[in-house]
Amino acid sequence: MTILRIPTPLRAYTNGQSDVTVSGANISEALADLTTQHPTIKPHLFNESGELRPFVNLFVGEDNIKDLDGVKTPIKDGDKIMLIPSIAGG
Amino acid sequence: MLNITKEALAAINANGEQAYPDEGAGFLIGADGKVEKALPLPNAREGAARHNRFLITPEDYLKAELTADNLGLSLIGVFHSHPDCPNVPSEYDREWAQPFFSYIITRVDHAKAVNSRSWKLQEDRSKFDEEEIKILGDPR
Numbered sequence: 001m002t003i004l005r006i007p008t009p010l011r012a013y014t015n016g017q018s019d020v021t022v023s024g025a026n027i028s029e030a031l032a033d034l035t036t037q038h039p040t041i042k043p044h045l046f047n048e049s050g051e052l053r054p055f056v057n058l059f060v061g062e063d064n065i066k067d068l069d070g071v072k073t074p075i076k077d078g079d080k081i082m083l084i085p086s087i088a089g090g
Numbered sequence: 091m092l093n094i095t096k097e098a099l100a101a102i103n104a105n106g107e108q109a110y111p112d113e114g115a116g117f118l119i120g121a122d123g124k125v126e127k128a129l130p131l132p133n134a135r136e137g138a139a140r141h142n143r144f145l146i147t148p149e150d151y152l153k154a155e156l157t158a159d160n161l162g163l164s165l166i167g168v169f170h171s172h173p174d175c176p177n178v179p180s181e182y183d184r185e186w187a188q189p190f191f192s193y194i195i196t197r198v199d200h201a202k203a204v205n206s207r208s209w210k211l212q213e214d215r216s217k218f219d220e221e222e223i224k225i226l227g228d229p230r
Binding site for chain 1: 113
């Protein structure tokens with residue numbers, strides 16, 4: 001089991017929880033578990049094609065998964081995953 | 091409706107004017123629909139892109155969340171400026187918006203903040219709705 005940290009604007013979809021316990025062998029499986037537990041968060045993480053929205057950043061410890069193996073990045077018990085939005089606009 | 095202190099709104103205006111002709115941006119910190127503090131942050135876009143785009147990095151996001159926690163408050167929105175442009179959200183703003191956040195956009199013409207409007211993303215992400223801004227301490 002792994003702790004997934006939820007950013008403030010998305011906590012409305014996790015019953016106000018800032019930390020959600022998820023299971024899975026990699027980031028993709030952990031996100032699948034998150035969206036199974038809390039289905040209404042899914043449209044804010046994935047676009048209509050099922051791809052992660054561009055503002056979604058995921059860190060395992062201090063490492064951005066973009067610098068690792070993306071959503072295939074393996075995770076193990078005790079890891080802490082942080083979901084952090086890039087805040088952008090124009 | 092979004093309530094905001096005069097001091098927080100003044101900080102937003104000052105940030106937009108200082109950043110001109112680039113976009114300035116930062117977080118709204120508060121609770122229960124009331125902005126207590128505006129926290130300006132660096133625009134991480136590069137070069138000319140800063141004129142019509144802003145980016146707050148994940149690292150600065152984490153710092154802001156910690157700042158809000160330490161004040162016993164939360165991040166409740168984002169502010170940014172539109173230099174010499176109407177203060178309505180762009181399609182790019184919508185694509186990158188977070189649910190439940192208030193988005194204050196300040197029009198800055200020729201380095202002078204003109205006015206601010208606030209917007210919230212609909213839950214289906216299809217568009218923004220405008221919300222009234224009430225300035226606390228303003229006699230109007």
